[in-house]
Amino acid sequence: MRREDLTDLIWFLAVAEERSFTRAAARLRTSQSTLSHTIKQLEARLGLRLLTRTTRSVAPTEAGERLLASLGPHLAGIEEDLASLMALRDRPSGTVRISVSDHAFETVLWPRLQPVLASYPDIRLEFSIDNALRNIVEERFDAGVRLGESLDKDMIAVRASQDWRLVAVAAPAYFATRPRPRVPQDLVQHNCINHRQGRSGGLYAWEFEKDGRELRVRVEGQLVLSSSLPMVDAALAGFGIAYVPEDLVAGHVAAGRLVQVLDDWSPVFPGYFLYYPSRRQLSPAMTIVVDALRVKAGSQAP
Structure with a gap:
């Protein structure tokens, strides 16, 4: 496989996951026109239509869904391998994406993660602040913060606030x-x-x-x-x-x-909990975030 083909597949994955050329282009830090042209070239090379485009939405075709189902786990595995390699570095780095409600962000995350940003300049934090219950695996978040009663059974949960x-x-x-x-x-x-x-x-x-x-x-x-x-x-x-x-x-x-x-x-x-997939190996940056948010037994943290 040519290196260009791998890049094109990564770009297709971003569009298929975001269901939007605009959001995918922002995520990939490229222009919408360049992204659209790249996807059209990929479809031409494969001889398959991968995405259905309308004026309001983008959705994978049947062929696109099959490619997404096959491609996603492989790239996720590569990302986990790279995260493991980063653990060898002395200075934790990388981006941690968290889905969080407005109240939890204001009262729990922001007060306790400001020192993390100050102490670890190579760590980047991205927050999606709304009150919707999101599928953090499908939407490629590293973690979410929600009430204890709202957590899925297959997640690791770390208490981040008192009741x-x-x-x-x-x-x-x-x-x-x-x-x-x-x-x-x-x-x-x-x-x-x-x-x-x-x-x-x-x-x-x-x-x-x-x-x-x-x-x-x-x-x-x-x-x-x-x-x-x-x-x-x-x-x-x-x-x-x-x-x-x-x-x-x-x-x-x-x-x-x-x-x-x-x-x-x-x-x-029952208070807020930081949660993340049980099968995911934590990056050094994520480990620092978890430790900063964890409420110790007997703690009076919010």
């Missing part, structure tokens, strides 16, 4: 003309700030628990947001009740800028 609660809050002005909810069912009479789980996910049904009794309430309101931080801002502005992590609003509640309701119904969630 925490969601709490319902609103501005005092909001309750000036409305009664405060006493039980979760009362929320259906209120203007609530909904949370969409990921860009194409469903609306989060608010979870409550008291004395072993669990409830889920689907709320209504004028606002739907996909991030906890603007939900707090909307609540402060008086646009309704938000259901957000307690640590984001504790200061506002203490200062009287927000009023907390249904406190005895607020459940405890």
Whole structure:
């Protein structure tokens, strides 16, 4: 095989995985026109159509799917071998890609990984920050950070935070003309700030628990947001009740800028965990990230 053929196959793999010439070109650090021309040349040499292109999407053909299924594991194996070779180096280096929610990034990852960036200039960190549950293997992330209840069984999980609660809050002005909810069912009479789980996910049904009794309430309101931080801002502005992590609003509640309701119904969630595939050998850079995020027994880390 010519070296050019191997490069073309790697570029095809990027387009097939990203389902977009634009994103693949950014990943490969080349122009979209150069990438498109390269794929067309590869298809011409093979005499096969590998990708179906429309104005809005790119998808592998049947031949492209077969090539992707065959090519992906081989290249993944090569990457793992290279990662193993890098372990021989004195200075850890390379890129670690992590899928993480906005709250976990702000309260756990960013505070504890800033020293890593300062101490290891050859390590690069890439964060995909959204609240969708992603397949980190298919999307080629090195790791993800999610609540313990959301983890797949075949992943290695490392605790990265203590348990925490969601709490319902609103501005005092909001309750000036409305009664405060006493039980979760009362929320259906209120203007609530909904949370969409990921860009194409469903609306989060608010979870409550008291004395072993669990409830889920689907709320209504004028606002739907996909991030906890603007939900707090909307609540402060008086646009309704938000259901957000307690640590984001504790200061506002203490200062009287927000009023907390249904406190005895607020459940405890099993904290954040860093997770990664069990079969993957950790690179030195990934090992440093794991150690930085790991919560030791008895630790008071967030």
